[in-house]
Amino acid sequence: MKAFVFGLGGGGDVASTYIASKYLELRNISSIIGAVTWERYVEDPLPGPICKEDLVNANPVNNIITEIYPSSYAIRKNVKVIPQLVRYIKALKIERGYSICIKEGPVAIADGIEDFSVKNNIKMIIGVDAGGDVLAKGCEESLGSPLIDFIMLSSLVELKKKGFEVILATIGSGSDGELDQEYIMQRIAEIARQDGLIDAKGIDKSMEKDLNLIFSSVVTEASKIPFDAFKGLYGEVQIRNGLRKVKVSPISSIMFFLDPEIVAKTSPLYAVIKDSTSLEDADRRLNEVGIYTEYDFEKDLYEKFGLYAKKRNISEIIKIREEGKTKLGKLKLKC
Known part of the structure; x- marks a missing residue:
């Protein structure tokens, strides 16, 4: 049996696909690795996802999936960007990986993944999230990146309807x-009370060598914290240049495998996103219920600072987010 295992939330989520792929090895299932290619503003100056038209040394499979190689990169506003997916496959000496573009809505994305999966005799699909934001309901004051996660959660639900074995993994x-x-x-x-918890797998000693290789190349904080927790890190740490604080404990090193349909059923955000027809439509729908997204944040940063947002100090970055949330007004979502 063969599985498509991909980083669900963009950026460094791809690093966490390693734990899922090792879990599958124990079940004699081989993995093809992919990721939503959307980098944080400190890596990519342009708002939004990286898609086939941005990629160099890459081979489009369809409008959603592009085959990439260790030599692949993106050009964004004349800036060379190396997606974390490329860094991942290069670190582990994997010949190819698969970029997922999310400019379309969940149904079109699922159709693209289905086409790719049928061509490659893939029966199982696992979307991997680092951090757990995909479990949000939408009313959490600290939630900052619901757009990518819930477009892809909605796509996983569509893929399950198509008959694939589909799992949502979070670590x-x-x-x-x-x-x-x-x-x-x-x-x-x-989710477990509704029979939606499928399994759990922690990082183990056999993964240590490869994870060291991955984290020497892939730029990520959220995906590295589970490994740091496995190595004994405990307590509160700061990430995002001091923008956020994270509690780290042995629980951080455990990956939970969940039924995406149950996750979706227990979150109002799914209902907001599931019928969206494009990235822009999904973003608009979230704005209409008072949710300021990561895409809004990137667009506001770019409008204010252009290609140089990553050089601004933390207080300026926080101000942009606070102003953006204020413009949308009161939350209109019931949780």
């Missing part, structure tokens, strides 16, 4: 500093 509970670790444990328990 590093709270490791991106948006949702509290205890809150994520409560959400997993809620």
